[in-house]
Amino acid sequence: MQPEFIQARDLPDAWFQCVYRLLEKGHEYTIDRGSYEGQKRLEFDYITVHIRFPGARPLVPDIPPSFGIPNPVAEGYLESYLPYLMTSVKQPGEDYTYGSYLEKQIQEVIRMYRENGFGTNQAYMTVGNPEAILLKDPPCLRGIDTRVRDGRLHFMVYFRSWDLWNGFPANLGAIQLLKEYMAGEIGVDDGEIIAASKGLHLYDYVWELAKLRTMCPNPQAFTRGECQTHD
Template sequence: MTATGKATQFEYKALHKPNQLIYGLGQTAVITGWTVKQAIAKHLQPEDYAVIGQLYSPTRGINLLIRNLLFNPHVRFLVVLNATREDNNAGAGECLLDFFRNGFKEGVCDTGKSSWVIRSPIPGYIDLEVEASDLEHLRHSVDCKEVKSIVEAVSLVKSYAQLEALSPWGSRLEFPMSIVEPSVLPGPRYGHRIEGKTIAETWVKIIHRIKTTGTIRPTGYDGQWQELIDLMAIVTDEPPKFYFPEPNYLPVDPPFLEEYTSQILDDAPYREGLKYTYGQRLRSWFKDDQIDQVIKKLIGEIDAASAVMNLWDVKDHEKGGSPCLNHIWLRVVDNELSLTATFRSNDMFAAWPANAMGLRALQQHIRDEIAQRSEYDLKMGPLITISQSAHIYDDTWDNAERLIANQYAAIFNQRSYYDPSGNFLIEVDGKEIFVTHTTPGSGEVIKSYRGKKPLSLLREICATSPAIQPEHTGYLGIELQKASNCIKSGKTYIQDQ
């Protein structure tokens, strides 16, 4: 207490993510996990707490949180709310608790960089630039407690606020932090198409495209992201039980996926402090079960183009916290069920693989329900996602670069030479090049081209069939030039030789 009888007031200053925190004047930091931080703050006075913030990821968030605590040694209590299924899935709160309970050791993070590794079954890292002795001092100077509900969190914070103020455990500590500066090649900003057989393959291609040509811009959430606008990803052949590479380089594993899938398929009751789930928006938010609606719609009209599910509520404009997934469209063509999902904003590194797998599970559920309720036995068609803002946050740029270095070349070298635009047969007829365009499956002749100049022929072909794959276009240019050279030299031209 001060001489005036008023409680000592402290000022919390954040070095990292300052705009994502709620600031107070006390000595207790509150970590709310996936629970909305305002759900705790509204029950407290600023004098009760030092800071309130959310923690989503152990690999992305704990390092910055620890750095902020080291810079604010007046914080003597830490309350970690570990209350939701999302908290259990992500494991960030548990990993943070393990830091204070079990400590850390030297090792490498998931990008291969030397780091302090938290002694926890959940991967969590702290930069090696932070001194080990200071981390140990922090661990033994801050009283860290886990709580399981908002009521319990508020009660504990208020009880700490009644205690006499403690002296800071040390002086402010700030450590250097390396910054990744990506190199960006020129490329289109709007409208991109990426296709792969599996979600894993498609994801690596997505990350490569964004890291190669994405625009770097501020996020509004303290930091930067690299972004492409309107990216369409098509997954053609994801197996029913999902493909997980070995070793698994995806940011999702089967146990996490099982829990995440339920958040898309199942309804959820309202709980204070928790955002909607996608399942809640689909099942009950608008008073009707939209998943059941589209199943009935397609059974009644199998070729309908209006099997639509909507997750956007016009009230989201005023309330904030609007869903990233906004629109889902089902379509049956040639006895094949496809699903197209539109995201207004999509974290392509950390979230897209789980998003895609959850949507694929929804697609499978709808296919199976249609089969059980009707005579239609549909095949599983492609999964298509349209990410209007497809981005990678700066705190995962290291991970993205490592993923590309380790996986992209192998995936690219497994590419298929199939082109849905068809095939082209090239021959020499006298002094002219003759090109026959055929369908990709049956080989039916569609069109023919004739001329002497390779570039003119290539331009004509591409103008007529603008969807030809880029590699195929390059191949045609090479073969047309070879045919032209053979005409000039009098040699016999044979395609692909």
């Protein structure tokens, strides 16, 4: 096992650094069970990403037009995704949304901080229940821990499995919007995000796009110093 740590200034920087590092150090394997069964993933053993200014705009990845790559997060997607994170509304055929677990907890964490103060370790929001393991696709996000320190609301986020190309930027962008809302309701400033996962990965169908975005034709070129440093 090789834990990795990345410190980033904002969400686009965090995404780029993770893609770059994963091409360099990721573990390749065939999926026996789960999304895209039978295909390959490139995955970190475990990674922690500390994002100091997650509220800096834009929230989505920076893809220079000259690359000819579509942005992993479509314009307007974060705003349309936010209700799935904050409310219990479900569409037909959906087993759950993150909001179905979080909706009541969001309001309770706000109440807790406003009425009881900031000196607590109990303001943790759980996603999933014991029965979730029986689902065909259990929740990937499993928890959002919170802390108010120095007048700012910080989030600590854990994903059991996490698609780096699309899921990471979309999820963190929406989670950042949630944090901004909660900070406003609590009456504090917006803070940092520390995100962790033992399953942050790239599926094989985006490996070539990842190499193109990092301007690295193959992972071995990293160790020879042939690829650009992160931007």
